[in-house]
Amino acid sequence: MKTGIVGTGLVTPLGNTPDGVFSAVREGKSALSLHPGFPEPFFASLLPRPAGREGFFGRIALQAAESAIREAGIDPEDPSTGLVLSTIKGEIEQIDQKDVSLAATAAHLAAGLGVTSSPIVVSNACISGVAALVQGMRMIRSGRFRQVIVVGAELQPPFVVTGFQSLKALSPEACKPFDASRVGLNLGEAAAAIVLKADEGDWELVAGAIRNDANHISGPSRTGEGSYNALRAVLPFVEKKDLAFVNVHGTATVYNDEMESIALGRAGLTDVPVNALKGYFGHTMGAAGLLESILSMKALEAGIVPATRGFSQLGVSVPVRVSDKEQPAIGNSFIKLLSGFGGVNGAILLRKGGAR
Amino acid sequence: MKKTSIPCPSPLTQLYRQEVGDYPKFFKMDVLSRLGFLLTERLVGTDENRFQPREDRAVLVFSREGSIANDRHYAESMKDFPSPSLFVYTLPNIVAGEIAIRNKYAGETSAFVMEKYDEEAIFALVKEAFQDPVTQSAVVIWADCPSDTLWDARGWLVDREEL
Numbered sequence: 286m287k288t289g290i291v292g293t294g295l296v297t298p299l300g301n302t303p304d305g306v307f308s309a310v311r312e313g314k315s316a317l318s319l320h321p322g323f324p325e326p327f328f329a330s331l332l333p334r335p336a337g338r339e340g341f342f343g344r345i346a347l348q349a350a351e352s353a354i355r356e357a358g359i360d361p362e363d364p365s366t367g368l369v370l371s372t373i374k375g376e377i378e379q380i381d382q383k384d385v386s387l388a389a390t391a392a393h394l395a396a397g398l399g400v401t402s403s404p405i406v407v408s409n410a411c412i413s414g415v416a417a418l419v420q421g422m423r424m425i426r427s428g429r430f431r432q433v434i435v436v437g438a439e440l441q442p443p444f445v446v447t448g449f450q451s452l453k454a455l456s457p458e459a460c461k462p463f464d465a466s467r468v469g470l471n472l473g474e475a476a477a478a479i480v481l482k483a484d485e486g487d488w489e490l491v492a493g494a495i496r497n498d499a500n501h502i503s504g505p506s507r508t509g510e511g512s513y514n515a516l517r518a519v520l521p522f523v524e525k526k527d528l529a530f531v532n533v534h535g536t537a538t539v540y541n542d543e544m545e546s547i548a549l550g551r552a553g554l555t556d557v558p559v560n561a562l563k564g565y566f567g568h569t570m571g572a573a574g575l576l577e578s579i580l581s582m583k584a585l586e587a588g589i590v591p592a593t594r595g596f597s598q599l600g601v602s603v604p605v606r607v608s609d610k611e612q613p614a615i616g617n618s619f620i621k622l623l624s625g626f627g628g629v630n631g632a633i634l635l636r637k638g639g640a641r
Numbered sequence: 642m643k644k645t646s647i648p649c650p651s652p653l654t655q656l657y658r659q660e661v662g663d664y665p666k667f668f669k670m671d672v673l674s675r676l677g678f679l680l681t682e683r684l685v686g687t688d689e690n691r692f693q694p695r696e697d698r699a700v701l702v703f704s705r706e707g708s709i710a711n712d713r714h715y716a717e718s719m720k721d722f723p724s725p726s727l728f729v730y731t732l733p734n735i736v737a738g739e740i741a742i743r744n745k746y747a748g749e750t751s752a753f754v755m756e757k758y759d760e761e762a763i764f765a766l767v768k769e770a771f772q773d774p775v776t777q778s779a780v781v782i783w784a785d786c787p788s789d790t791l792w793d794a795r796g797w798l799v800d801r802e803e804l
Contacts, residue, residue, distance in 0.1 A: 387733075405755055405762075423772050429769075501742070510747060
């Protein structure tokens with residue numbers, strides 16, 4: 286059984302339709318800017334806030350999911366429709382006001398969408414989006430569900446911003462993935478949704494894997510062990526000539542990008558174009574795997590490898606082919622790569638050409 | 642299939658001293674990681690060639706409340722000075738990472754949140770995790786901690802053939 290992609294939806298600071306957001310990316314736009322902090326200012330890509338913040342997380346998740354469902358033409362109430370929510374901190378902003386468990390947030394989202402099956406939350410740090418797509422694929426392959434709505438969403442409340450500030454992981458300016466002068470990441474807000482369906486769709490989610498570094502809870506492996514092993518698990522499903530690019534995690538921290546270059550080198554991928562999207566959206570955490578997959582799909586449909594905004598001079602030890610400007614894409618497939626706290630790494634392989 | 646559980650309340654540091662004793666990182670862990678760690682020690686402590694790096698064992702953790710107990714500690718620290726060491730435990734999957742580091746498990750580690758304890762729902766997901774052809778066995782943890790002193794903690798060691 287094949288797992289196809291039949292619908293996508295986005296809510297981002299650069300727009301709320303996949304085509305519109307992709308156009309903005311091609312034009313080199315970004316919403317990364319300086320925001321007053323708690324108390325330190327921070328550089329991030331944030332969504333415009335409505336007057337009432339309460340329920341904002343639920344609204345953006347719902348909006349992205351509804352767009353994807355509309356495109357997919359599926360019935361959320363069908364008992365064979367599953368729901369997977371990918372988020373790290375969900376509604377943590379309201380920790381003092383209500384039940385902020387991710388389970389409650391997912392139940393609320395399911396009710397809003399009219400989904401009748403029990404939702405599941407994948408909260409696997411920064412790889413959550415990729416891990417949620419892997420989970421959705423498994424739910425279809427096992428035959429438990431005919432279609433699965435996978436929704437990723439993240440806001441950047443003081444809880445998260447101060448945490449990254451305390452770790453000294455934030456860049457004081459727009460991030461520079463893989464660049465020699467990169468100094469850290471930017472946080473970003475977004476919601477993104479993908480509807481998976483058995484044996485339908487113009488794109489196929491071919492394979493995916495999750496691997497641990499078994500090294501450190503908050504630092505990447507120096508050998509790229511988990512990222513390499515995740516890549517190694519999906520590479521047998523694609524011929525290298527068909528692999529148009531690897532869309533890396535590329536957070537622009539010194540250690541992440543170095544680790545990814547080592548993993549790509551070990552996997553024999555130094556001649557495949559590599560690009561990162563964090564320079565447009567920052568690190569959207571639970572939304573990143575979905576947002577970056579959707580834009581990579583749009584890029585391949587347009588026949589291009591997107592430019593890596595913020596990158597100019599290679600600053601990693603392995604000579605990977607970072608795409609500094611837009612270039613023609615050769616091949617029908619791409620790999621989406623992510624890594625995160627807890628030593629987790631994820632890779633998925635997507636192929637254009639149909640899952641029918 | 643091996644099974645174990647840690648009743649609530651239990652003196653976790655005392656359990657650590659009695660049952661483990663050689664891994665001082667335990668004292669840095671939040672309650673969720675301590676529970677997952679202790680459950681796993683019981684499940685895999687007698688494994689042959691333990692600590693040989695391996696990719697064929699997954700760690701799958703489940704809960705309703707995720708990292709909420711530690712989230713409250715971090716939120717409290719924000720009022721004064723946000724603590725980076727508390728912040729890194731504000732993720733429901735760190736417990737899986739701690740187990741992987743201790744045991745040198747380079748396989749899949751995943752964290753799931755669901756509405757309530759439901760063994761059937763948990764094992765449907767466990768079974769699906771075995772779709773990864775590399776995974777031959779899995780440490781499965783249900784550790785639900787609304788606070789430092791309130792939990793439901795159970796663990797299983799599952800082989801592919803047992804499902």
